[in-house]
Amino acid sequence: xxxxxxxxxxxxxxxxxxxxxxxxxxxxxxxxxxxxxxxxxxxxxxxxxxxxxxxxxxxxxxxxxxxxxxxxxxxxxxxxxxxxxxxxxxxxxxxxxxxxxxxxxxxxxxxxxxxxxxxxxxxxxxxxxxxxxxxxxxxxxxxxxxxxxxxxxxxxxxxxxxxxxxxxxxxxxxxxxxxxxxxxxxxxxxxxxxxxxxxxxxxxxxxxxxxxxxxxxxxxxxxxxxxxxxxxxxxxxxxxxxxxxxxxxxxxxxxxxxxxxxxxxxxxxxxxxxxxxxxxxxxxxxxxxxxxxxxxxxxxxxxxxxxxxxxxxxxxxxxxxxxxxxxxxxxxxxxxxxxxxxxxxxxxxxxxxxxxxxxxxxxxxxxxxxxxxxxxxxxxxxxxxxxxxxxxxxxxxxxxxxxxxxxxxxxxxxxxxxxxxxxxxxxxxxxxxxxxxxxxxxxxxxxxxxxxxxxxxxxxxxxxxxxxxxxxxxxxxxxxxxxxxxxxxxxxxxx
Amino acid sequence: xxxxxxxxxxxxxxxxxxxxxxxxxxxxxxxxxxxxxxxxxxxxxxxxxxxxxxxxxxxxxxxxxxxxxxxxxxxxxxxxxxxxxxxxxxxxxxxx
Numbered sequence: 001x002x003x004x005x006x007x008x009x010x011x012x013x014x015x016x017x018x019x020x021x022x023x024x025x026x027x028x029x030x031x032x033x034x035x036x037x038x039x040x041x042x043x044x045x046x047x048x049x050x051x052x053x054x055x056x057x058x059x060x061x062x063x064x065x066x067x068x069x070x071x072x073x074x075x076x077x078x079x080x081x082x083x084x085x086x087x088x089x090x091x092x093x094x095x096x097x098x099x100x101x102x103x104x105x106x107x108x109x110x111x112x113x114x115x116x117x118x119x120x121x122x123x124x125x126x127x128x129x130x131x132x133x134x135x136x137x138x139x140x141x142x143x144x145x146x147x148x149x150x151x152x153x154x155x156x157x158x159x160x161x162x163x164x165x166x167x168x169x170x171x172x173x174x175x176x177x178x179x180x181x182x183x184x185x186x187x188x189x190x191x192x193x194x195x196x197x198x199x200x201x202x203x204x205x206x207x208x209x210x211x212x213x214x215x216x217x218x219x220x221x222x223x224x225x226x227x228x229x230x231x232x233x234x235x236x237x238x239x240x241x242x243x244x245x246x247x248x249x250x251x252x253x254x255x256x257x258x259x260x261x262x263x264x265x266x267x268x269x270x271x272x273x274x275x276x277x278x279x280x281x282x283x284x285x286x287x288x289x290x291x292x293x294x295x296x297x298x299x300x301x302x303x304x305x306x307x308x309x310x311x312x313x314x315x316x317x318x319x320x321x322x323x324x325x326x327x328x329x330x331x332x333x334x335x336x337x338x339x340x341x342x343x344x345x346x347x348x349x350x351x352x353x354x355x356x357x358x359x360x361x362x363x364x365x366x367x368x369x370x371x372x373x374x375x376x377x378x379x380x381x382x383x384x385x386x387x388x389x390x391x392x393x394x395x396x397x398x399x400x401x402x403x404x405x406x407x408x409x410x411x412x413x414x415x416x417x418x419x420x421x422x423x424x425x426x427x428x429x430x431x432x433x434x435x436x437x438x439x440x441x442x443x444x445x446x447x448x449x450x451x452x453x454x455x456x457x458x459x460x461x462x463x464x465x466x467x468x469x470x471x472x473x474x475x476x477x478x479x480x481x482x483x484x485x486x487x488x489x490x491x492x493x494x495x
Numbered sequence: 496x497x498x499x500x501x502x503x504x505x506x507x508x509x510x511x512x513x514x515x516x517x518x519x520x521x522x523x524x525x526x527x528x529x530x531x532x533x534x535x536x537x538x539x540x541x542x543x544x545x546x547x548x549x550x551x552x553x554x555x556x557x558x559x560x561x562x563x564x565x566x567x568x569x570x571x572x573x574x575x576x577x578x579x580x581x582x583x584x585x586x587x588x589x590x591x
Contacts (some may be wrong), residue, residue, distance in 0.1 A: 102570045196551045209549055238556040239549070246571055282525030306534040318510060327512070343513035357510055360526050361500050362510040376536050380548035383539060385550055416525055417532060433550030453532040463551065 002029035009074040009168040009222040012289020013115065016073035021072030022062070023117055027056035030075040034166045035062045037490045042141045043125050043161035044120035045080050046088050050347035055117045060365055068431045069115030070225055070249075076116040077158045077167035080211070080343050082108050083202040087118075091204050092126045092136035094332045095324050095349030106237065107171065107213045107230040114229035119167055122157030127321065128173055130154050131181055131422035134410065135353045143185060146451050149407040152182030157218050157277045159186040164488055169226050170216035175207050175417035177403075177426025179214045180438040184402035185454025187440050187483050189473065190216050191223045194464050195433035196241035197265070198227075208239070210309075210430050217484065218472040220439065224248040227466065243464070251467040259472060262395030265298045267425060272404055275419050276455060280401060281444035283457045283480075287399060290475055297391040297398065298323060301383045305428040306420060308384065311364050311377035313432070317354075318361030324349060345416035356416060385432040397472055401425050402438035402456035406446050422488035429460050436460035439473045440483040452486065459462030547576040 004021050005012070015021040034047055059073050059120060078084055081091045083101035092095045104112075112118065125135035133141045133156030143149040144164040151160040155172030159182035162170040166239045172179035174192035183190020191214045205211060215226035228249055233242040261284075269280040288294050326332035326345030328351075333344040348356070349438070364373035377492040403422060413419040429436040438456030445452045457476070461469035503523045507514045514522070568581060577584040 018525060097572060100565050102574070180559060194551065196553070210542060235556075235558065239551075239553055241551060241553075301539065304536060304539060307535050310529060311533055312535075322511075326576055327585055328571075329574040330576070335586070338588045339511075340513075341586050342511040346511055347513035350512065352518075355514075355518070355523060356525060356529075358510050358512065359501070359503065359506050359522055360529060363506045363526070366506065373533070375546055376539075376541060376546060377533075379541035379544040380536050380539055381547040381550075382544050383541070431550070 001033060003027045005033060005075065005165055005168070007168070008219050009217060010170055010219070010225055012074050013070060013072045013183055014490040016059065017068050019063070021073070023056035024053065025152060026073045026075060027052045027119065030166065034119065037164050038166060040142065040147060040162045041144055041160050041166070041204050042133050042139055042168050043122055043157045043164060044092055045092070045123050045139050045157070045415045046121040047482060048087060048118055049119055051087065052117055052119045055112060059115050059117060062357070070167070070229055071111060072115035074116045074169055075167045077120055077122045077170040078120045079155050079158045080121040080123055081128050081173060081204045082171060083269050084108055084109055084118060084121070087121055088352060089121065089204070090137055090138055092124045092350070093349065093354070094137045096421055097138060097331070099330055101201060103212070103262060106199035106234045108202065110230045111169070111226065116169060120161065122161050122170060123232060123469035124157055125154035126131065126354050127204070127317070128154040128178055129317070129357055131177065131419050132398060132413065133157065135350045135351060143407045144490060145187060145453055145486065146407065146449065149409050149453065150185070150406060152185030154178040155216060156182045158174050159183060159188055159190070160220060162186070162188055162216050163492055168218070168298060169222060171213060172216050173203055173211055173213050174185035174430065175210045175313060175425035176430050179216060180426045180436060181403050181458070183216050184267065184438040184454065185407035187486070188218060189220050189223045189439050190214050190456070191227065191437040191438060191470070192435065193227060193231060193466055194435045196239050197245070197383040197466070199237040199240045201234055201236035205320040207313040207317060208320060210313060211407055220470055220477045221249065221252060223437065224252060224470045227470070233266050242251065248467045248470045251471040253471040254475055254478065255291045256287060256472055256475050259292045259397060261287050261394040262295050262297035262391050262398045264302070264398060264400050265296055266300065266302055267400040269401060274446045276405070278381035279444060279455060280457070284399060285439040286480055290479055295395050297394055299391060299428060301387050302428040304380050305384055305431055306424060308377045308380040308421060308431055309427045310360070311373050312381065314357040314361030315364045315374050316361070318358045318365065321354070321358055353416070381431050384428055388432045388434060396468060398460040400458050402458040406444055406453035406455050407448070425458060434460050434463060435466050435469050437473055439477055442482050443485060499527050499528060501526045543554065
């Protein structure tokens with residue numbers, strides 16, 4: 001690999017701002033890396049050869065003009081459910097396979113403004129519904145640490161791209177765990193900010209009360225830089241929060257003194273297997289060694305998170321995805337009348353998981369079932385959020401697993417519900433809107449596996465606690481440095 | 496709570512998705528199973544609990560009722576599966 005891109009986002013930006021490397025060189029090296037490894041990894045659905053060079057030239061021009069850009073020349077993977085003007089934006093779906101976005105999502109535009117250079121649109125589970133990227137209708141993405149395993153999902157393409165050094169920052173979206181789980185599976189920091197912190201304008205909607213954009217990076221510092229650039233109120237998203245964003249990059253800490261970290265009684269790790277259990281116990285001990293006071297907290301209704309989520313998210317998805325009707329954009333499959341045209345278009349355009357979620361959501365919202373399903377789930381959501389509020393009266397942060405296992409092999413979760421269980425630990429935070437991230441906490445060789453795979457520690461803060469969350473994660477990362485233990489072995493090409 | 500069954504044909508009609516016989520059988524089973532799982536919510540006492548639609552406090556947002564730039568009509572229409580002049584072309588929706 002070209003040493004220019006064997007760097008963190010922070011280091012690349014420093015190099016480009018200092019003039020010791022140009023954004024054009026970084027972009028060329030990244031595109032070369034993509035050409036070398038993406039045949040194996042499959043991170044990208046679309047590689048932005050010309051646009052990447054054009055964005056990079058613009059960054060070099062700005063730096064020459066005296067500007068200092070927080071993400072100068074940093075190669076960026078954009079999840080393919082986010083719009084970038086003039087690029088194909090597919091959501092991993094046949095229904096949008098040939099759709100070209102006419103405008104740019106606010107979060108993407110802000111990263112570009114900060115100097116980032118988009119190099120590709122990254123694969124994802126169709127409409128961000130899934131936990132392995134296997135639900136993409138348009139491509140297969142493999143885990144760079146073991147190509148027989150999934151990268152996680154739904155932001156699996158962005159995660160694989162960053163893990164394989166095909167980008168330094170990956171943009172993901174997280175509805176029930178879609179940034180944190182692939183982050184854990186690919187040895188990355190996967191950070192979901194507080195709901196409403198990052199504008200959803202230009203993010204193709206899945207479940208609007210849960211969707212949130214965030215970064216996947218190789219270090220906490222990079223996650224902080226990306227967040228600082230993308231967060232903040234946007235008049236184009238009425239649910240984005242109109243509240244000042246304090247930058248997180250200066251708040252990175254060296255220790256956890258004075259912090260109380262809550263360990264969730266209901267999330268005991270002894271059922272996750274001896275090796276994994278030991279890694280989490282070590283992680284909690286490391287938090288204590290850094291000065292944190294560990295306290296026991298309870299989230300008694302968190303176990304209802306999955307049931308709550310699988311009513312609310314599909315209900316919102318069934319409404320959001322009604323716009324794909326073959327009239328104004330995307331696929332159209334003709335029929336004898338307009339009704340048949342809708343039916344045929346959606347039958348051919350959506351894959352099985354999207355159909356399942358639209359059907360269950362339509363059922364949950366239909367006359368006679370609305371109160372029993374949708375309203376009851378909304379009430380359960382209140383209880384789950386209340387549990388967190390009570391827990392945060394006793395602690396400053398919560399620590400727990402990011403996922404119940406490391407990355408699994410392809411086709412290992414053929415039953416839909418077994419796939420849904422992958423988000424068991426991440427969904428409760430999503431329902432409560434809380435900021436949460438996964439940070440590498442060790443390696444475990446899965447049963448039947450050939451090589452050790454990474455696992456992630458999830459940290460969660462109260463609403464708008466991003467500074468505290470990233471600051472603490474940085475201290476943990478610096479003290480343990482699990483991520484640096486291994487690198488993906490993709491050396492045969494593009495090395 | 497409610498039975499673990501779902502009338503897939505009826506729901507598919509509401510959702511405007513044509514399903515094959517194989518899909519009807521498969522989704523009936525898979526979604527019936529899922530309803531079995533979500534029915535666990537019946538264990539919760541929610542009688543006096545308010546419903547949450549949005550976790551972060553939000554308020555209605557107003558903007559000036561003023562002309563603003565918008566997407567170019569040609570760009571928008573260029574994405575249409577079928578167009579006729581400056582219109583989206585759709586199958587006839589009113590019988591002759």
